[in-house]
Amino acid sequence: MTLEVVLRLAGITKTFGDLVANSGIDLTLHKGEVIALLGENGAGKTTLMNILFGHYVADAGTVEAFGAPLPQGNPRAALEAGIGMVHQHFTLAENLTVAENISLGTSSLWSGRLRLGQSKKRIRQLAEDFGLLVDVDAKVGNLTVGEKQRVEILKALYRDARILILDEPTAVLTPQETDALFETLHKAVAMGLSIVFISHKLHEVMAIADRCLVLRHGALVGEVETKNTSREALAEMMVGNKVEPPEVAPIQVGATLLELRHVSTPDMGTAPGLQDVSLSLKAGQITGLAGVSGNGQAALSDLICGLGLPEQGQLVLDETVQNRWNPRDAVQSGIARIPEDRHHTGTIADFDLSENAILETYQKPPMSKRGWxxxxxxxxxxxxxxxTYDVRCPGASTKIRLLSGGNMQKLILGRVLEGNPKIILANQPVRGLDIGAITYVHNQLLAARASGAAILLISEDLDEILRLSDVIHVISEGKLSPEFPRGTKTPAELGLWMAGQGFEGEDNCAA
Amino acid sequence: MRLEPIDNPSLARKIALPAAALAATIIIGSLLVLAAGANPFATLGLIIKGAAGSKFALLETLNRATPLIFTGLAVAVAFRAKLWNIGAEAQLYGGAILTVVIGTSALAALPSIPHLLLMAVAAALTGAMILLGPVILKTRFGVDEVVTTLLLNFIMLLFVSYLVEGPMKDPMGMGWPKSERLANEARLPRIVTGLRLHWGFALGLIAAMVVWIIQTRTTLGYEIRAVGHNPAAAKFAGIPVNMVLVKTALLSGGLAALAGYSEVAGLKGHLSLDLSPGFGYTGIIVAMLALLHPLGVVISAIFVAGIFVGADSMSRAADVPTYIADMLLAIALLFMVLAILLTRVRLVRG
Structure with missing residues (x-):
């Protein structure tokens, strides 16, 4: 392509502790081009864009905009260079009007009065040019999600952005709103703007992007022209195809220990609740739950962890329907719970290791007696x-926040596995861990499986699911796919289920 | 400029920063004294002498510290669970009312010790009930307890005003707005005959020990700390968070009410509107200076009381208003909060 290069990222590397979020990523964007940045959650897309926009400082690498190097760690410089970012989570003041939100920060603090009249005129003009219908005098708090997003885009355009970065812009939109957004983006490109579109929804990427960059585990694993590729190829690239042959010995599957019968739960914010989900966890079997984050995994995990009863349907443990269900009931029923967020739900940062180790058992002997x-x-x-679990730490009275993620997770494993639990819920058990810790956690889960535990493994990493699971379900929009036994689905096929295909019934067969 | 957390603050940092806070307080306090036209060194000397220069001064300081120990403990217990009880003043007056009601009732026929115990229990229960309302509103409906407990202070003060002008007014009180005096059997005796220090102080020390034991040795203390540090993790682990908040409130309210009990039964002997010159609010300063440690509360209560008593005595000798005590405390608190913050974070550029 001979078009003008508007943005060039070279060798961007960023690590957070043990976690490599971005490693040596190169990216070029041309004038009037839409590129898609594709990848699973945690693949490093948002980190990369935050570096570009100056929220993070890269450990290595350079950013160039319109031929001039961009100083890092300075959002204002990015703004002045004509880069506008529309975040996944909106950054609007709910109690101000649309016009106030858009002009916020564009006039000097000392000018004394707002010239909203001129601003409004310009906003209306922009809104018309780009097809972003919105009432400039409405309070942002009263707008729909789609309208708020239009305000965010207008905000970027108002600041003369020539490069628009949209971080998962369709995650919160209805299909109709998505269509409208795409129309806007087409108009913007026609006017010479360039767009970086971050997503993990394949059909959208195919529809809007000229070129796709695929990230996996922080590295750029592929770059293709959209017209030369297919959804299947992208899915494969995104989730990886290097599934090693199962090192897992077959095992006699035992009785059903935990069962969900037609369970529905309320939505959690923007994430859907469960919709008529049926699931059984059997002794000696690892059930993998694959899916893009925010599709009901949290609702399922909360339910099994005891944070709520289903709105409809039944939770059945050992063939007994549970009518009272709280976290303590779950623990006492022999459910080992490895929460998704080990820093904020799994542990108490300012407690030492001992205090954290007994969080679930402190109220009964031998940890306490009659309140002492x-x-x-x-x-x-x-x-x-x-x-036993090889937790590397100075001692039991160390504050747990001083431990690395892997050692923190080992303590949680020890806490929940010491009582030989019958059921294990592992929600993203290796997210953010290094290879050594990942292997350790996986081996512990396999050992528990060998001793007859029923395990539910929730993960956004398809490799992990494929490697460990005896059976796989895919969750999308709160609905559960049929059960796929090990080896019956390729990563690409699962990727399509993850993208929401197959649930309508046309290709709804297990094998 | 931004703040960066320090993972493991060094001991030097933990000692040097509070010391620097104290030094800064003295320096700024001296400037204020200079502004008032007096010699800072002499004034400081007078404050120390007034607070601890004689047996009389020291006992006066300990007497003044007594209600502050109770309100300080009340605040420390609640704040540990991140339950922001700003209403120790209301709970104090609640305790004082019940102390007077029982201390002047027909129950006065009881022997002294059961009578005193009954008064203490009734006072503590009243204080506990006063904080129960705000905490239920908080756990049920998410009503901010800072607002409810703070506003209850004014409601309570007006209620006391009504009582001492109305139903509880002493008919022999020459028209002054105060209640009848307690029977002699209903008074807390002096610890040593002839010295003006009553058993309320000893009770305060015992309360501090009990709170310390609860916090470090019991499941309730563990639960309170867990809920205060991270309610989400506590809930996930199965700790009944709302129940823990209710128990914390009962303990905190009860402790604050004992301040009222001790002031009425130990010192004043009757209920009036000047029973507390803001002991409930000063309790917040006491607890914060003690970093919410129950035994630290005793020390910081004595320190704070010393500044008040010392400043009183100083203002009689030098020509500096007693308000200097409030200013010194406010400055000390601000610097101490800053010192606490800076032990855990550092300022970095960029």
């Missing part, structure tokens, strides 16, 4: 976890 804590028991228990 037995700290020496707690300490002995913690020390045995430290030894």
């Amino acid at each position: 804590m037995n700290w020496s028991q707690a300490k002995a228990f913690t020390e045995s976890i430290i030894a």
Whole structure:
């Protein structure tokens, strides 16, 4: 392509502790082009864009906009260079009007009065040019999600953005709103703007982008012209195709230990709740739950963890329907719970290892008796976890926030696995861990499987699901796919289910 | 400029920063004294002498510290669970009312010790009930307890005003707005005969020990700390978060009410509107200076009381208003909060 290059990223590398979020990523964007940045959650898309926009400083690499190097860590410089970002989570003041939100920060703090009249005129003109219908005098708090997004885009355009970055813009939109958004983007490109479109929805990427860049585990794994590729090829690139042959010995599957019968739960914010989900977890079997994040995994995890009863349907444990269900009931029913967020739900940062190790068992002997804590028991228990699970730490009285993610996770594993649980819920158990810790956690899960535990593994990493699971379900929009036994679906096929295809019934067969 | 957390603050940092806060307080306090036209060194000397220079001064300081120990503990207990009880003043007056009601009732025929115990229990229960309302509103409907507990202070003060002008007014009180005096059996005795220090102070020390034991040795203390540090993780682990908040409120309200009990039964002997010169609010300063540690509360209560008593005595000798005590405390608190923040974060450029 001989068109003018408007944006060039070279060798961008960024690590957070042990986690490599971006490694040596190159990207070029031409005038009037739409590129899609494709990848699973945690693949590093948002990190890359945050570096570009100056929210993060890269460990290595350079950013050039319109031929001039862009200083890093400075959003204002990015704005002045003509880069506008529309975040996944809107950054609007709900109590101000559309016009106020858009002109916010564009006039000097000392000018004393707002010239909203001129602003409004310009906003209306922009809205008309780009097909972004919105009432400039409406309070942002009263707008729909789609309208708020239009305000965000107008905000970027108002600041003369020539490059628009849209971070998962369709995640919160209805299909009709998505169509309208795409029309706007086509108009913008026709006017010479360039667009980076971040998504993991394949059909949208195919519809809007000229070129696709695929990220996986922080690295750029593919770059293709949209017209030369297919959804299937992109899905394969996105989830990886390097599934090693299962190192998992077959095992006699036992009784159903936990069952969900036609369960529905309320929506959680923008994430859907469960919709008529039926699922059984059997002894000696790992059930993998694949899916793009925010499709009902949190609702399912919360339900099994005891944070709520289903709105409809039944939760059945050992063939008994549960009518009372709270976290303590779940623990006492022998469910080991490895939460998604080990920093904020799994542990208490300012507690030491002992205090964290007994969080679920402190209220009964031997950890306490008639309301009195037995700290020496707690300490002995913690020390045995430290030894058995190889938790690297200065000692049981270290504050847990000083531990690395992997060691924190090992302590959680020790806490929940010490009682030989019958059922294990592992929600993203290796997210953000290094390879060594990942292997360790996986081996622990496999060992629990060998000793007859029923395991539900929730993960956005398809490789992980494929490697460990005896059966796989895909979750999308709160609905559960049929059960796919090991080896019956390719990653690309699962990728399509993850993108929401197949649920309507036309290709709804298990094998 | 931004703040960057420090993972493991060094001991030097933990000692140097509060010391610097104290030094800064003294420097700014001295400037204020200079502005008032007096010699800062002499004034500081007078404050220290007034607070601890004689047996009389020291006992006066300990007497003044007594209600502050109770309100400080009340605040420390609640704040540990991130339950922002700003209403220790209301709970104090609630305790004082019940102390007077029982101390002047027909129950006065009881022997002294059961009578005193009954008064204490009734006072503590009243304080607990006063905080129960705000905490239920918080757990049920998400009503901000800062607002409700703060506003209850004014409601309570007006209620006390009504009581001492109306139903509880002492008929022999020459028209002054105060209640009848307690029977002699209903008064907390002096610890040592002849010295003006009553058993309320000892009770305060015991309360501090009990709170410390609850916090470190019991499941309730563990739950309170867990809920305060991270309610989401506590809930996930199965800790009944709302129940823990209710229990915390009962403990906190009860402790604050004991301040009222101790002031009435130990010192004043009757209920009036000047029973507390803001002990409930000062309790917040006491608790914050003690970093919410129950034993630290005793020390910081004595320190704060010392500044008040010392400043009183100083203002009689030098020509500096007693308001200097409030200013010194306010400055000390601000610097101490800053010092606490800076032990855990550092300022970095960029």
